[in-house]
Amino acid sequence: MSEFQMPLAGFGPDPTPLPKGHKAFDRLVKKIQETRESLDAWAAVLAPYQKKFTNELVPLRATCRTLRIGFVRRLDEALDEKGLTQAERRGVQMLVVELTASLLGEGDDPALRALYKRRARGDYEDHAAEARKAAAAAFEEAYGIDPEAPIEEILREAAERLGGDQGPPARNAPSAAEHRRIRESIRTLYRKLASALHPDREPDPDKRDHKTTLMQRANHAYENDRLLPLLELRREIDPGQGAWAGEDEQAVKLYTKALRHELAALEDEVMIAEADFRMRFAIDPLVSLTPRNALKTLATEIKEARAMAGSLETELADIADLASLKRWLRVLRDEGLS
Template sequence: MSRLLTIPQRRDETLSPAQRKFNRLQQQIQEVRERLAAWDAAWPGFAKSHAESVVPLRQLAEQYRRETAIHLDHWLSEGGWSQGERGALQDLVCELAREVIEDHGLDAGQQAWWKDLHDRHAELGFDAENAHHMAVLKRMLERQTGLDLRDLEVDNEADLMRHVRERLHAQRDAEGEPEEAPTPKPKKLSAAQRKRQAEREAVAAQAQQSLRTVFRKLASALHPDRASDAADGERRTALMQRANAAYAAEDLLGLLTLQLEIEQIDDAHLRGASEAQLKHFNAVLQEQFDELQSELALKERAFCAEFELRPRQGLNPAKLAPVLAHAVADMRAVAYEAKRDLACVISRDGTRRWLKKRKAELRVDFG
């Protein structure tokens, strides 16, 4: 890893606020980048361990629930159930069958079998119920987005939402930026407010200028005509590719690091930078830090979503063993409960006792 680029503090002097902010932003950016790299390194190993320890337990739980649905269907084919018991058992069969169908891991024959099981006990067939749900969802999205979705043929929410996003993007691209709604005439700014606004605009403009200045110095120093031999030419080409990528990404830290590598700057050079120049550097670095923070947050949310984990604060890619242990424990509890339910419905009497217990638990939960 490249050396951290900071302004040194001499024993008999103190750094200015702009210098301290420059050093702090450098440190913060490096820490976020290290954390992003740690996620990239830890993700595949966690995925492998998750597939080996959690997924089999989930599959086991799903198998228990499927067998439970089949047993309940068998008992419903016999008489002797009260109206309340029959209704509760039918609701459970429909719920379990729906889970199996929506798992999307079935072939056409299996899906047809489970839909038939669902429809034998449902007031409304699975396809009709799903079509009704999708129609209601379409109407709601049409009201919210202004899109016409009547010609859209989809049978699940994920595809519907994906098509809506695509149409909204296409509509925005075709129409250009939407016209802004008329706004009230802005309140007249005071002299102090106008001055601060002008300063902010100037800082933003100068920040971009600073980025261009650093890039131009690098481009000049790395020009192929300055190469001493073929090997040096290849080195310059590789460094210039990094400079181009950093400039395109508005990565000031990347450009400054390249300057350090080719000895265009050193710690003393940075210490001699003017307050105005540091202020411009800090504006770019702050924006870069904010973007990296957003990228890190998205990566952590994606991790939790992929492995169906509860989002939590301070998730550390270097300490995922406890996270995996919790996931295993949670899924083991789910599998245990599914196995216990299956054991209860093996017999008719057991099914009746199990159903009474579920009703009692629901009364406790919902009062």
């Protein structure tokens, strides 16, 4: 939870109807709370995701890779054995080239690179460059997004195409004059809070400790030009006063613009947090991912990797000798896979 978790009750509707500008402010307060919670959620899910990813998925992926390499090497050996027809030999050679390229795309291996060059009669780098170019063109044609763009931009485009968040209400920063007025409002509000909260003026030890904590929050907000936490503190100190006591309509408009800018900055932080998470674990930008579904998605991936390992073990046994390999190739042919 964020250090400045908002008390929604403090910013709920007053008994009397709020003017339109005040309602807009209250909506912003709620949106900022939701955005802060989302940012906190990305931070909170990182450790459990990392642990499960490292302890379960990484070993399974390593097992699958070892089995796939064994599968390719067995097919490669078969090409040097007598007994395959020309059609079977062509099919096996094609499989060796395709599977080796896939393995090299996931990580370099000198032995696999040499195998590829021998069976494909060409360097893997040439193949990889062509494949990357084709994949980039297909991606851009399918989604209208430049795959070389920063991941934050790709995520934003993907969210819009999937009907997701359309971004903050307004991303334009306050003008220089407005910023000065906002800064002055923050300074004035901070001074009033400091006067009311100063712990040295409180004789009761418990209240002094509480005021010290509140004063630390006020200092943190002031040092970071954060308006909303100061308004929250004011409401906490005197819950009985109206949310807009002492504020004219012009001040409310100014505060609202400041909070729109604050919301935009928070939403950018959330976008960056998601982008960093995806990059850390190599998650496709177009895969739906939230802090809420991240662990469930990982569990599904682990289940699929475990099933793949079992399937690879079975298939490796199916091509252990030439007769078994020929039967396996017939099954592929009958299923239209070769």
